[in-house]
Amino acid sequence: xxxxxxxxxxxxxxxxxxxxxxxxxxxxxxxxxxxxxxxxxxxxxxxxxxxxxxxxxxxxxxxxxx
Numbered sequence: 859x860x861x862x863x864x865x866x867x868x869x870x871x872x873x874x875x876x877x878x879x880x881x882x883x884x885x886x887x888x889x890x891x892x893x894x895x896x897x898x899x900x901x902x903x904x905x906x907x908x909x910x911x912x913x914x915x916x917x918x919x920x921x922x923x924x
Contacts, residue, residue: 859915863908870901870908877901 880894887895 860912863912867905867908870904873901874898 877894877897880890882888882891885891
């Protein structure tokens, strides 16, 4: 599970980096910039969810050890 979350985190980071190059700061909410902005937000949400999953698995592992 740890490897899967790591790979998905790297993919999400790659999406964020790629989409920041597509942003037009003069018109953020138009055309291609809007799509890039939505994708950046979605990738950030995915990163947060993956980190929550990783922490919950660590907590589960610690609680089973007791």
